[in-house]
Amino acid sequence: LQMDNSMSPPLKKRKEDSSDTDVFSLLPDDCILSVFSFLKQIDLDVLSSVSQKVHSLVNQARSKSSRSQLFHSLRLYQSCFSFKLTMRRHGVKLDMVTIDTMRDGRLMKPSDHIAEHRSVEALMLGAERPPDQSIPLAIHRLVFFPIQRFDIHKLEMINITLDDTFTEYCKIWTGVHQLEKLMISDAHGETEAIGRRSQWLA
Amino acid sequence: RxxxxxxxxxxxxxxxxxxxxxxxxxxxxxxxxxxxxxxxxxxxxxxxxxxxxxxxxxxxxxxxxxxxxxxxxxxYPEKTDEExxxxxxxxxxxxxxxxxxxxxxxxxxxxxxxxxxxxxxxxxxxxxxxxxxxxxxxGKTVEEMREILQLECDFTEEELAEIRKENAWCEN
Structure with missing residues (x-):
């Protein structure tokens, strides 16, 4: 009992101290967003773990914060077995990052690559191609992360069935006016792809 | 005027x-x-x-x-996000x-x-x-930022783990 009594007051005091001095949360949200807009994306990543309020404001501030020039183009391709995300710099074909995931968004292991080659082989021998699927949440995250942090000017989505939420998010984060190239195609062919593109760019 | x-x-x-x-x-x-x-x-x-x-x-x-x-x-001159x-x-x-x-x-x-x-x-x-x-x-760490802003962490351990997972996209 004595130990409990001796330990509880400091905890209580710490709580009181923090509520007394939490003047940051009293700043208008616009001012906090303005402060965050001067931070780099990497600092916003760290900041997002500070508190719940800061976390929600960081997500709003990301679009104002300057983005890394490390990558300028992003391509998401759906094969019959996997998703492939490729990021490149402008004009530098070899300087790229490629991420392969299973259709559920799980990163591919070497055995998955072998299985993919086997399924491609089976397709060539006449097996039926599995239908393209809508983008799972894990792939949404995989795409949103670079879109938020890198200055993406070219966005290509091949064999991707777009849903409106995903399209809207990409539109906001890439900034349509900055896009030099937008290419979307899905399993239904070019007509819908052009329609989608026009709708997006409008 | x-x-x-x-x-x-x-x-x-x-x-x-x-x-x-x-x-x-x-x-x-x-x-x-x-x-x-x-x-x-x-x-x-x-x-x-x-x-x-x-x-x-x-x-x-x-x-x-x-x-x-x-x-x-x-x-006052307005600056673009990049500037x-x-x-x-x-x-x-x-x-x-x-x-x-x-x-x-x-x-x-x-x-x-x-x-x-x-x-x-x-x-x-x-x-x-x-x-x-x-x-x-x-350029500060999470703890340093909390100290500067005088904020207390109000996340659960699970929520913090989820945020770390999201932000560590290119590290895992």
Missing amino acids: IYPLMRVTLTTSDGASVTVSRQLTKHSGFIEKAITDMAVDDNAVPLSAVAVDVDDATLKLVIEWLTEHRDDALP RRADDIPAWDQAFVQKWDTKEDQQQTLYAVITAADKLDIKGLLDMTCKTLANKIN
């Missing part, structure tokens, strides 16, 4: 009154709008009274900054802010001036103070 000799009396939230030149208040969108809304003739009424929701001590700091920046060009940077604070402004660091409540002073600049719509001062706060947290 601004008449530099015109004086404006500002009444603070704690009841103090400060009279300043219109040359200074022209940088405040809020005060300029208040004077315009009064529809006073600059020549006929040389003294206007505007109530500002800022305390006396903070308003004095704001006026000190406005005095130094009285000749700054208006309107926004925090490392271009003029030397006088840096010294001005560092003076508060000798005070016990330096952070509160900074927050008070940020809020005042926002309320009075003084874009240059708001930009400068926001940059100052951004520079304080730039």
Whole structure:
């Protein structure tokens, strides 16, 4: 009992101290967003773990914060077995990052690559191609992360069935006016792809 | 058209009154709008009274900054997201802010001036103070940021793990 009594007051005091001095949360949200807009994306990543309020404001501030020039183009391709995300710099074909995931968004292991080659082989021998699927949440995250942090000017989505939420998010984060190239195609062919593109760019 | 000799009396939230030149208040969108809304003739009424929701001590700091920046060009140049940077604070402004660091409540002073600049719509001062706060947290760890902002972690362990997972996208 004595130990409990001796330990509880400091905890209580710490709580009181923090509520007394939490003047940051009293700043208008616009001012906090303005402060965050001067931070780099990497600092916003760290900041997002500070508190719940800061976390929600960081997500709003990301679009104002300057983005890394490390990558300028992003391509998401759906094969019959996997998703492939490729990021490149402008004009530098070899300087790229490629991420392969299973259709559920799980990163591919070497055995998955072998299985993919086997399924491609089976397709060539006449097996039926599995239908393209809508983008799972894990792939949404995989795409949103670079879109938020890198200055993406070219966005290509091949064999991707777009849903409106995903399209809207990409539109906001890439900034349509900055896009030099937008290419979307899905399993239904070019007509819908052009329609989608026009709708997006409008 | 601004008449530099015109004086404006500002009444603070704690009841103090400060009279300043219109040359200074022209940088405040809020005060300029208040004077315009009064529809006073600059020549006929040389003294206007505007109530500002800022305390006396903070308003004095704001006026000190406005005095130094009285000749700054208006309107304040808007910068694109790409042009926004925090490392271009003029030397006088840096010294001005560092003076508060000798005070016990330096952070509160900074927050008070940020809020005042926002309320009075003084874009240059708001930009400068926001940059100052951004520079304080730039490059710091989560714990250091919490200490600077005087915030307590209100996440559960599970929520923190989820955020770390999202942000560690390219590390895993």
